[in-house]
Amino acid sequence: MTWLELADDTPFGLDNLPYGAFSVGGVPERRIGVPVGEHVLDLTAAAAETAAAFAPLLTSGVLNPLLAASPGTWREVRERLRDWLTEPRYADQLRKHLVPQGEVTTHLAFEVADYVDFYSSEHHALNASEIFRPDAAELPPNWKHLPIGYHGRAGTVFASGTPVVRPRGQRKPRSADAPSFGPSRLLDIEAEVGFVVGAPSTVGTPVSTEDFADHVFGVCLVNDWSARDLQAWESQPLGPFLAKSFATSVSPWIVPLAALDHARVEGPKQDPEPFDYLRTTENWGLDLALEIRLNGHLVSSPPFATQYWTAPQQLAHLTINGASLRTGDLYASGTVTGPERDQRGSLLELSWGGREPFELPDGQTRTFLEDGDEVVISGTAPGPGGARIGFGEVRGKVLPSPG
Structure with missing residues (x-):
């Protein structure tokens, strides 16, 4: 009462x-x-x-x-x-x-110390592989052995509502003989869940999966904006750089772990069995329901419970080499994608690499984002007595490139 x-x-x-x-x-x-x-x-x-x-x-x-x-x-x-x-x-x-x-x-609710983004949805990873390599689609050989991730840019983590300027950079389609420079033509979003670190750790001392709740304060929503054409050209052989570092948006409210007891579910079965440092005894899969809206239209509803790697496993991997946690560290789940077409967490998947434009209820079609488009990601989790726990929204509108 x-x-x-x-x-x-x-x-x-x-x-x-x-x-x-x-x-x-x-x-x-x-x-x-x-x-x-x-x-x-x-x-x-x-x-x-x-x-x-x-x-x-x-x-x-x-x-x-x-x-x-x-x-x-x-x-x-x-x-x-x-x-x-x-x-x-x-x-x-x-x-x-x-x-x-x-x-x-x-x-922005907190000063971001470091930002790390993972790649932990098996459905997303398989979709991406099939989009880029339709004749040889498969997971990377290390994917089921460790949570793959990249170190992002803390200085461009923005509060919800901050406009996103279309980035510029080099791009080279497979059909082109040479790279060109200019605004990204394949601007995308990734619906993700973020974890905010509170208590720091000591350099040289890994954080175990069992100590997850001693260090992570709470959970937010993340939009990891992505320039797919810049990403394809620069990720040879290293990972994302300019394609990701221009903007990452987070929701305004940080939901404490204590509010998510009723959302905790068993994580997915993992085969092969992970190394000891990645094994867990507590259920820290989270039954979160996300929704992606483009210009006010619902285009996808990704389920977070389908993620292959859990937040405690990501935290353990993040620190297993002795790297320390700092107050304000943010790490994100990677794109959340479910098994169904209407559960895809990126436009890359919704348009199948741009080859299958999808139609909005107002009759417009999209493959990737156009200037003036606004994306809103929201989410809820089950609470006690049938209640829903809200995360609010992470919102961003695309502005044209200045050049």
Whole structure:
């Protein structure tokens, strides 16, 4: 029960309580907030008002000080939040710190330390292989032995709503004799799930799969924008560089792991059995339902539970060589794709490499993104009692190349 008036179907009920950064009315000061129903609770002000011991962690306008605290502090903040919102004695004290969601501007919730992106959907990997090598489609020989990934660019991780400028670079279609330079002609999206690191680790000490929840604070949605023509030319023999580093968008609210207990499912069967450091005893597959909308039209609904490699395995692989975690590290799942046509997590797959244009409900067709297109990725997870846990949206609109 709560003293707030919350709709039964709200994605931001008391079982969610995600965290983000926001401002109001053009004032530059950023606050830490928690969406509850149709409002955002100014957590910075609420903690100060109640003289909470953790109030100093909420004054910098980003989540990093809270992220760096221990999991015990994370639990304490969540417990206090639930007390504040359920006990009527706090109603008069906190009601003034509730801001309608329509009046807030959200920002990047945390300062990103490092960014790593994985390639962990077997359906996506097989689709990509068949698109590029139709006569010899197969997974890379290492794919089922380790979570493949690349190190991205933290400085171009952007808040939801930040426009994405069409990147320029070199591209060389297979039919061309020589490369050319100019704006990407094959601009794409990748619907992904991101994991935000809180507590750091020590250089030289790998983090085990069992210690996942001691280091990862929460989960967000990610759009890993991709220039497929730049990627094809530069990935010979190394991996993505300019094709990925121009923009990565993240959703504004970080859903804590504690809110996802009802979404946890057994991970997929893995064959061959992975090395010891990648084995897990806890179920950390996540039953998340994503939706991709292009210019307001639903074009795909990828299921995250189909991922082959889980978040704890990715974290263990990320650190097995002795690399350390830093507060604010972000790592993403890679494109989320299911087995069905309407579960593909990229336009590369939806248009089958551009060879099969798909039609939107308004009669337009697409292969890859055009200038002015807006992509919105949203997601939910099961909560207690049939409720849904909401992640909000990660939104981005394509602007033309300046050159």
